[in-house]
Amino acid sequence: xxxxxxxxxxxxxxxxxxxxxxxxxxxxxxxxxxxxxxxxxxxxxxxxxxxxxxxxxxxxxxxxxxxxxxxxxxxxxxxxxxxxxxxxxxxxxxxxxxxxxxxxxxxxxxxxxxxxxxxxxxxxxxxxxxxxxxxxxxxxxxxxxxxxxxxxxxxxxxxxxxxxxxxxxxxxxxxxxxxxxxxxxxxxxxxxxxxxxxxxxxxxxxxxxxxxxxxxxxxxxxxxxxxxx
Numbered sequence: 001x002x003x004x005x006x007x008x009x010x011x012x013x014x015x016x017x018x019x020x021x022x023x024x025x026x027x028x029x030x031x032x033x034x035x036x037x038x039x040x041x042x043x044x045x046x047x048x049x050x051x052x053x054x055x056x057x058x059x060x061x062x063x064x065x066x067x068x069x070x071x072x073x074x075x076x077x078x079x080x081x082x083x084x085x086x087x088x089x090x091x092x093x094x095x096x097x098x099x100x101x102x103x104x105x106x107x108x109x110x111x112x113x114x115x116x117x118x119x120x121x122x123x124x125x126x127x128x129x130x131x132x133x134x135x136x137x138x139x140x141x142x143x144x145x146x147x148x149x150x151x152x153x154x155x156x157x158x159x160x161x162x163x164x165x166x167x168x169x170x171x172x173x174x175x176x177x178x179x180x181x182x183x184x185x186x187x188x189x190x191x192x193x194x195x196x197x198x199x200x201x202x203x204x205x206x207x208x209x210x211x212x213x214x215x216x217x218x219x220x221x222x223x224x225x226x227x228x229x
Contacts (some may be wrong), residue, residue, distance in 0.1 A: 006074040023212050030080065033062050034118040034203025037138050050173070050206075053059045059113040061134065062120075063104075068096050070133075071126050080121040095120055119203045173206035174221045180204075181222050193219045 041055035065071060071079045081095040103112045122130075124142060131138050177199060184195035196219040202213035207214045 006081075019110075022212075026145060028142055030121040031142050032125050032203055033059065033122065036062065036127065036130075037118070038203065038206075039141060040136075040217055056110075057114065058211070059117050062130075063100065063109075063113060063115055065130055066095060066100050069097060070130060071122050073126075078123055078126060082121065085199075095220070102214040116202070127148050170206045170217070171221070174218050175225070177204065177218060178222055178226050181218070182226075192222055195219075196222070 018201060036052070037058040038056045040058035041050040041052065041053060043049035045172040066077075066079060069077075071077060077094045077096045079095040080093060082093070100112070103116060127142065128138050180199065181192060181195045184198060185192060188195075190198075193215070196215040197204070197211075199205050199218065200215040205211075206216055207217070207219070
């Protein structure tokens with residue numbers, strides 16, 4: 001009975017995270033560290049090309065920014081740290097410089113950059129100065145979407161480019177996650193869909209769609225391509 005209750009809470013937790021991510025995709029009130037790092041790593045002119053050394057550098061710069069209290073107001077951290085699993089004990093929703101130093105002291109810095117910082121979010125109004133201090137122009141991708149009137153006008157324009165469904169924009173990026181899916185499935189004894197959902201929660205799946213749709217796309221591709229071999 002206790003196990004079923006825990007599973008139900010975990011399922012609700014996953015749903016809450018996915019709804020939060022989808023809400024912020026529309027409103028842009030909060031910007032994920034994973035989104036900032038992915039934008040920094042993106043090879044301009046490529047849909048799925050990423051420079052992983054730049055991604056690592058971006059996370060390291062964000063780590064240093066937390067240490068330097070760049071994301072604090074009134075001595076209070078405004079960085080959200082959202083865990084995918086249900087907390088069994090006391091935990092903090094805010095990532096403070098002190099807490100981050102404890103993590104770095106207990107674990108490898110690389111592990112903190114790869115596993116914990118991708119779960120962090122910062123208000124847009126604090127993300128903008130972070131870019132400015134580093135001499136990087138503010139990416140328009142982090143601005144709220146266009147108004148409904150503008151979107152309607154754009155949709156009425158004649159479509160150009162390839163026929164919908166014929167361009168595999170994220171194939172290469174998805175395939176790079178196949179080994180990660182296999183590891184999660186083997187180590188944690190979960191389904192392919194659950195492994196893909198976890199990667200979506202951590203912001204590791206490329207694409208402009210919702211985390212739910214990205215996870216479904218990745219899981220379907222994995223089953224279609226990896227399991228067929």
